[in-house]
Amino acid sequence: MIAKLLKLQPPKSLTSDEAKRAPLAIEGLSVAYHHKPVVWDLSFVAPEQGLVAVVGPNGAGKSTFIKAALGLIPKLSGEITVYGKPVDQQRKLIGYVPQRGSVDWDFPASALDVVTMGLYGKIGWLRPVRKAHKQEALSYLEKVGMADFADRQIGQLSGGQQQRVFLARALAQDALLYFMDEPFVGVDAATERAIINILKRLKDQGKTVICVHHDLQSAPDYFDHALILNVRPVASGPMAEAFTSENLQRAYGGRLAPSELSGLVSMASE
């Protein structure tokens, strides 16, 4: 019924080889809150060693897509595989930097504790954390310029500092596939550069990062692939192919002026 209302096309089928190799392969994903679809019939294959910007207007379902891909919320339908296996079996391969607003900052943990949590997959949940683990966690805080704040309670850090700590935790997880939900929101220019350098380093190491990103101006600079959605998928692929004025217009409707669109798209095709 809903499918008829939304005039849905059947999802494009993935070849099994494509799905097996892909860091993330999604076919026909639909998610609803209280019977209202907020992600509809999304099929998407993430490239290996890619930096993917997930863009779309407010309420387009970007965070919902990330949470569903991680298996954190139930889906109505669809198949999700990470390197060819169901996401539940591949948790150790996945790192996640949540949206800042979704974290309980009163949680009594220091910056170092938060990063050490990223090592639990390696340490084992019920095993003691040793000095060497703390040293390793500290080395990740150093990478994001936060070693001086190791003992600070996370609630007593600024927004940008909190974001750096969560990036350090993601690095500690040593994952192959990373999901980040708006890591650039509320950070200063230096932190933004630090984050983008980390993304590039992860890519150089052969990893894939899927990142909800709001700033259309910087998207073509920071990322090499795009997934554009507005409840339904609009386009996905290499930046120069997906990030076109037609696709952005389809996703954002009248919310982007033609002059803004042409500027953005020329950046993507450079």
Ligand SMILES: Nc1ncnc2c1ncn2[C@@H]1O[C@H](COP(=O)(O)OP(=O)(O)OP(=O)(O)O)[C@@H](O)[C@H]1O
């Ligand atoms: N827990 C929830 N219960 C009910 N509705 C929700 C819930 N979370 C999100 N929604 C709704 O689902 C839709 C998609 O939300 P989502 O957060 O995925 O969008 P988004 O593209 O990430 O938005 P933004 O750019 O504003 O962060 C919105 O209409 C939102 O109001």
